[in-house]
Amino acid sequence: MGSVISCLAAFVFVSSLFPSSSVSSVSSVVALLAQAPDEATRLLQEYVRLDTSNPPGDTRKTADFLAGVLEREGIPVTRYESEPGKAIVYGRLTATVSPPAGNAIVLLHHMDVVPADRAQWKTDPFTPTIRDNELWGRGAFDMKGQGVAQLMAFLMLKRQRVPLARDVILLAEPDEEVGGAAGARWMIANHYAELDPEYVIDEGGFGSREMFAPGKLVFGISVAEKKIVWLKIRAEGIAGHGSQPIEQNANDHLVNALQRLLAEPPGARNVPAKDSIVEIMRTRVGALAQNKFTNAIQRSTISLTWFTSGVGDPPKINVIPSxxxxxxxxxxxxxxxxxxxxxxxxxxxxxxxxxxxxVNESDDPIVTPQDTALYRNLESAILRRHPEAIVTPILIPYGTDSNAFRPKGVKSYGVFPAILPADAVAQMHGDAERMPLDAVAEAAQVLFDALRATVEQK
Ligand SMILES: [Zn+2]
Structure with a gap:
């Protein structure tokens, strides 16, 4: 009996989500909804269990796994290998109208993860463990959980036989955690014709009740990234005996200069322009929260990350290095x-x-406009679930693969459209990385909703 009531409730819920749904019957909708969270959990468990730590970043097993899922659904899969072990998976749903209304939408995620120090983890990082409805494991957040949400939305388009006015591509890549040369950038350089998208959806923003503005539910959709400029500063002096200080001590010159650099308050170039994304965020959400994320998107920043000096190993304490x-x-x-x-x-x-x-620099940042069909559809899919939410374009402080597409004129949006607790966000790359399972199911549904609205537009 309980199941009849919940089935009815589920159908009312689904009808409100998909008012013009092309689903053939009530029972298939109910079956789909009932199985989706379990399926997402099972897929994420299998995915996290496959160790893709980078280095070495071997993604062949995860490519087998994803290709298997797609092929079982009858979705054509192409595999590439940019370098030995660096496998790429590409699944494509082809437009059901001819000619298509526009270029493809690419759902982009990376299969590689940052390494995990087992000694620091309370659970085994590659044995997915569910606690309090959160799945713990390396990559659960960054970005296998997000990849599973994209995969579920992609499968739903196929299973529900949604008419497609344009192609939708699922692209899973290696190498993001070390810069993407053998991943997104390799695909762009070698197989752009197979992609040629109008839109990319990737990681970047998410929903939060505390990260963007205190006490307000804000969903950030990333439309641009800060530019990476990694610099090596080198001081050259004269070597000598530590007992007799000299003016040409390279360490002194370096330390004094770095102190001047870090002590100076940010200049005019280090703060956002009046028409910048950060100003748009302030207009939408009011005063921003104070944390390291919002600090980093409001100014150009410098982190001093290493020093190398000294003569010998271990370095001699009585030798002034040159x-x-x-x-x-x-x-x-x-x-x-x-x-x-x-x-x-x-x-x-x-x-x-x-x-x-x-040492390294990323492409010059390009800002993707927000007055596009996909942005509007993401926004309305989020607002339908959370009418009280504020949806805003955001700048993100870190680099992602989607930025490699922007110089090609592609509209790239970085978003995992679900609410995430701040402590889960803080554990990205940490030793308690985890993903709320409800968030994966929610993000899958919102992505599906937004994709369906976009592909149905002719
Ligand atoms: Zn990532």
Whole structure:
């Protein structure tokens, strides 16, 4: 009896979610809804169990796993290998109208994860463990849980035979955690014709009651990223005996310059412009919360991440070295170029003798517009579930693969459209990484809703 009532409730719920649903019967909807959370949990357990720590970032087993899921549904799968062990999976749902109304939508996620130090974990990082309806394990959040939500939405499009006015592609890649050269960037360089999307949906934003503005439910959809500029600063001096200090001590020069650099308050170039995404966020949500995430998106930032100095291993304490180096992880707001940024760093260091080397930089940030069909459909799918929520475009402080698509003119949105507790967000790359299972099911449903609305538009 209980099941009849819950089935009816489920159908009313589904009807309200999909008012023009093309689902053939009540029973199939109910069956689908009943199985979805269990299926998502089972898929995530299987996915997290496959260790894709990067390095070495071997994704062949996860590629087998995802290809198996897609092939069982009758979805054509193509596999690529950018380098030995770096497998890529590509599944495609083809438009049911000809010609299609627009280019494809790509659901993009990475299969690799950052390494886990087993000694620091309370659970085994590659034995998925469910506690309090959260799945613990390396990659549960970043980004296998998000990948499973995308996969479920993709499968629902196929199972419900949603008419497609354009293609939808599921793309699972290796190598994101080390820069994406053998993943997204390799696909763009070697197989762009197979993708050529109008839109990409990737990681980036999410829903939170505390991260963006205190006490307000805010869903952030990332439309741009800060630019990565990794710098090595090198001081050269003269070696000598530690008993007799000299002016040419490379360590002294480096430490004094870094102190000047870090002590100077942010300049005009380090704060967002008036028409920037951060200003749009402030207009939408009011005062931003104060935390390291919101701090990082409001200014260009520098993290001093390493020093290398000393002679010998272990370094001799009575030898003044002739060389000292430091690493700076700089994340630069959109609108500031690499050369402008380096000139600013050089001025703040205040020592023309120091050498500055660019170790790595990302593409110049491009801001994806928000006045698009997919953005509006994501927003309305979220608001249908959470009428009190504020949906806003956001800037994210870290780099993702979707940024590699923006220079091609692709509209990339980074969003996991479910509410996440702040402590779960904080454990991304941490030793208590976990994903609320309800969030995976919710995100799958919202993504499906937004995709369906977008692919049905001719
Ligand atoms: Zn990630």
């Amino acid at each position: 060389i000292a180096e430091a690493g700076l992880d700089c994340r630069v707001l959109p609108g500031t170029t690499r050369d402008q940024w380096i000139a600013d760093v050089r001025r703040r260091l205040g020592d023309p003798a120091l050498k500055i080397e660019v």
